[in-house]
Amino acid sequence: MTSSLGLRAAVVSVALFAMFVTAWHLATRGTGVVAQLDPEYAKLMGATATQGKSAMPGPLDVGAKLWEHVRRPFYDNGPNDKGVGIQLAYSIVRVAIGYFAAVLVAVPIGFMIGMSPLLSRAFDPFIQVLKPISPLAWMPLALYTIRDSGLSAIFVIFICALWPMMINTAFGVGSVRREWLNVARTLEVGTLRRAFTIVLPAAAPTILTGMRISIGIAWLVIVAAEMLVGGTGIGYFVWNEWNNLSIANVITAILVIGLTGMVLDQILARLTRLVTFPE
Amino acid sequence: MPGDGFISIEGITKRFAAPGGGVTTVFEDLWLAMRRGEFVCIIGHSGCGKTTVLNILAGLDTPSQGAVIVDNQAIEGPSLDRAVIFQSHALLPWRSVMGNVAYAVASKWRRRSHADIAAQAQKFIDLVGLSGAEAKRPAELSGGMKQRVGIARALSIEPKIMLMDEPFSALDALTRGTLQDEVRRICLETGQTVFMITHDVDEAIYLADRIVLMTNGPGALFAEIVENPLPKHRGRNDLHKHPRYYGVRNHIIDFLVARSKTFAEEIGPGGFDRRNVPLVRPGAIEPPRVAAETPPARVAAAAR
Numbered sequence: 401m402t403s404s405l406g407l408r409a410a411v412v413s414v415a416l417f418a419m420f421v422t423a424w425h426l427a428t429r430g431t432g433v434v435a436q437l438d439p440e441y442a443k444l445m446g447a448t449a450t451q452g453k454s455a456m457p458g459p460l461d462v463g464a465k466l467w468e469h470v471r472r473p474f475y476d477n478g479p480n481d482k483g484v485g486i487q488l489a490y491s492i493v494r495v496a497i498g499y500f501a502a503v504l505v506a507v508p509i510g511f512m513i514g515m516s517p518l519l520s521r522a523f524d525p526f527i528q529v530l531k532p533i534s535p536l537a538w539m540p541l542a543l544y545t546i547r548d549s550g551l552s553a554i555f556v557i558f559i560c561a562l563w564p565m566m567i568n569t570a571f572g573v574g575s576v577r578r579e580w581l582n583v584a585r586t587l588e589v590g591t592l593r594r595a596f597t598i599v600l601p602a603a604a605p606t607i608l609t610g611m612r613i614s615i616g617i618a619w620l621v622i623v624a625a626e627m628l629v630g631g632t633g634i635g636y637f638v639w640n641e642w643n644n645l646s647i648a649n650v651i652t653a654i655l656v657i658g659l660t661g662m663v664l665d666q667i668l669a670r671l672t673r674l675v676t677f678p679e
Numbered sequence: 680m681p682g683d684g685f686i687s688i689e690g691i692t693k694r695f696a697a698p699g700g701g702v703t704t705v706f707e708d709l710w711l712a713m714r715r716g717e718f719v720c721i722i723g724h725s726g727c728g729k730t731t732v733l734n735i736l737a738g739l740d741t742p743s744q745g746a747v748i749v750d751n752q753a754i755e756g757p758s759l760d761r762a763v764i765f766q767s768h769a770l771l772p773w774r775s776v777m778g779n780v781a782y783a784v785a786s787k788w789r790r791r792s793h794a795d796i797a798a799q800a801q802k803f804i805d806l807v808g809l810s811g812a813e814a815k816r817p818a819e820l821s822g823g824m825k826q827r828v829g830i831a832r833a834l835s836i837e838p839k840i841m842l843m844d845e846p847f848s849a850l851d852a853l854t855r856g857t858l859q860d861e862v863r864r865i866c867l868e869t870g871q872t873v874f875m876i877t878h879d880v881d882e883a884i885y886l887a888d889r890i891v892l893m894t895n896g897p898g899a900l901f902a903e904i905v906e907n908p909l910p911k912h913r914g915r916n917d918l919h920k921h922p923r924y925y926g927v928r929n930h931i932i933d934f935l936v937a938r939s940k941t942f943a944e945e946i947g948p949g950g951f952d953r954r955n956v957p958l959v960r961p962g963a964i965e966p967p968r969v970a971a972e973t974p975p976a977r978v979a980a981a982a983r
Contacts (some may be wrong), residue, residue: 462769484876496681500868564864577769578770579765579767579769580769582739582765582769583763583765583769583771585738585739585756585757585785586737586738586739586757586758586759586761586762586763587757587759587782587783587786587836588759588786589756597782598771601771601773602771602773604773675773677772677773677816677818678818679772679817
């Protein structure tokens, strides 16, 4: 084989996708007229009863819907009918605010925990208890104290993004190679300069790995949070379309959520590579 | 003589709590004085505490007892006066060659301008023969080049003392030889005082003015100090032609093979003055028998 592994893998990927779409299409297509009904009655019964067609949309329906959304992503026909682009933008802004707030809190605290064995032990029980709490469990508390559903969703993102970053930062800072610290010591480098010129670059790959885990979790949680708080966002869009029984729209939204999650993850993966240096 | 040297190790002992609840003494009551500009190698088996002695000199470790005086001041922690060349080179992988050396320069002279710092760093990068590789990161360098950067970094802060912890042990024989030559040249040119740990007897003889022999731990001590009879200006290629070379070499190897284990029995109870470690000059009285019988070239071949 002369072609590269990447090319061959791409061929297999395309084949898998084609197989999936074909199977989907075959499973959801109509079987033709199954019963002779009065046209008025048939209209009430819908396609499932009259043509043996599944209520699940086929790939062509979803494709058409997707194309519709791609052509008009930013329309706004009132609170319950906004383009998927607008909804996605709402979600991304919420995630961004909650996530960056979490970075601002988690990285410095994680840094302190990593530098000081005392603080590490002191913080440990709190982190151990708070970490496993499902972020949505905070929602009622947030709604009650903040009294704003949009801010509550942001708070939930903040709290779920906090822990992986804090733990990874502490770990990265705590496990900086002793010899690099010894270099700083023999050069009489002060604490602050050491933190920025030795510890931070040495721990950066681990910190960014934590940030990558966090963005993944934040993107998982935002959908659920928006389903709860409602109003705007891609999570709300999914729930709203479920209420409209527009499965094609739901599937479209699922695709969009997946693609966005992938892009966010790849951005962080790029950044991680940027600060990782082989020895 | 103790007390009147440029560096004076005065009765240092290192103990730590053993896992069983007892106390392990790594080494005990070590005394050594070094003159300015002197090159001292310390030789001993793994685990005798050589690295701990070096770390104490560097200020990275503290002795359980005793002190080290450098230039009439007791060591209290690391100092820019004492540069360390680490066995594992310890370069910062996110910095270039220039970045690594400039980091040290900027640490020593904090108020200097960027241009001054770069110029000083460049001078020492050139000195170790790395001109042209300034922008490379450590991962792009060979083992020998990495260690050159380590040497440039140590020299660039113009320290009073260089401390080297087996700097060449991770290198292949060819690279090691070249770097030994470089270090020797640089140290002679700059009159650097050097304290170096090594496992390699020939390396010690080639580089050192005096070679400290250390017994096996636990409870290791400085057994003898071998004065190197070779002239200050010695060449790598005719080292073995010196009439006393094999006397010195055999003496050190005998010590490492046998006497380092049994030295405690050799001195008997209480018969050893640790403050005045015996200075030996092997090969001084004995005529160089081996060299007389066989041409030097064949001796060298047989020694390999």
